[in-house]
Each structure stands twice: as C-alpha cells, then as structure tokens.
Amino acid sequence: MSAPLPPRGSMPRSSFAIAMKDYTFIRPGIAVTISAATLVAALIIGVMLIKSLAHASSTVTRGATASEALHRLNAKYEVWHSMATGGDTAYRRQADSIRTTLQADLSRFGSTLGSDQERGFVQQILEGLTSTDAPATKNAREAMIVLLAHQDAALFDAAEASQRGVTFAAVLLALTILAAGMMIIPMAWLYVRYKRGAAIEVKL
Secondary structure, three states: OOOOOOOOOOOOOOHHHHHHHHOOOOOHHHHHHHHHHHHHHHHHHHHHHHHHHHHHHHHHHHHHHHHHHHHHHHHHHHHHHHHHOOOOHHHHHHHHHHHHHHHHHHHHHHHOOOOHHHHHHHHHHHHHOOOOOHHHHHHHHHHHHHHHHHHHHHHHHHHHHHHHHHHHHHHHHHHHHHHHHHHHHHHHHHHHHHHHHHHHHHHO
C-alpha cells in the first residue's frame, strides 16, 4: 500500500479576502453577480445610446442641409417665375438663364434623395419649369412645400432620437451608480481601510 499523502496546508488568505470579511451588506458573491449584471446592462445601454446619438446627428445634418438647399431653390424658383411672367423682354432672357441653372441644381438635389417619392416631387418641380401656366406653377409650388415638410419631419425625428438618447443616458448613469454603490465602492473602502490598519500595525 502506498503511504497516505500528507494533509495539504491551507493557503494563506490574501489581504483582499481578509478585508472582505467585514463586507456585511449582502453576500459578496451575490453583490458581484448583481454588479456584473448591471455593468453588462450599462454596456448594452451605452451601445444603444451611441447608436441613437449617431442617428440623430446624421439626421440633423442631412435634414438641415436639404432644408437649406430647398429654401434656396424655392427662392430661385420664385425669382424665375416672376421674371418669366413679367412683361420686360430683358427679364425674360435672364429668366431663361436662371431656369437652366435651376434645372441643374434641382437635378443634383434630386440625386441626393433616398426616396422615390421625394425624387418624384423634384421631377414635378422640373416639369413646372417648362411652363408658366397656372396648373404647372401650382403643382411645382405644392411639390416644393411637401419636400420642405418632409425635411421638417426628419428634423422632428432627430429631436425624438435625441430625447431617447437622454433617457438612455439616465438609465446608463443609474446602472453605473448601482454597480458602484453596491460593490465597487464598499469593497474599495474596506480594502483601503484594511491596508491602512495593516500599515499602522507594522509601524507599531
């Protein structure tokens, strides 16, 4: 028979483990689990917050750029229409030049739009540039108004996304405070207190 193995000596406890014996809030294992869960939740909320703010930022940039371009195009359209319907022949010649420029600007603007419906409204405005009669003018102006309303709606969507971002930020802060208050701060305080006590004992 082989000789029995000698009993294993107990491993010395670390200073952190000794300090944690004074942690009486809840069981350390439960506290660690809750803190880990809240930190994971905070990480998920943080990712959602970043995505929400990025979406809001891109929407605001896109909407503001499109709205500015539409206001400029609308003003140019009104100037063209006023010159084209005026009685002055010189004004009419200038109107032809403005119409050519406006058609090119509208075509470029339409290519930046992601919606077929919005591109259809741009096409409606382009058709309004081919005639100054009442129906064509009415359709072109209505299309311009609808396009401006679409950009305003996009800006409102960005505002809602920003509001959601504020909610995400509040939840993220609450989860972080919960994790720190339940485990990290108490354990750090106990450990520092233990180390200070051990240092005083060594000096004595």
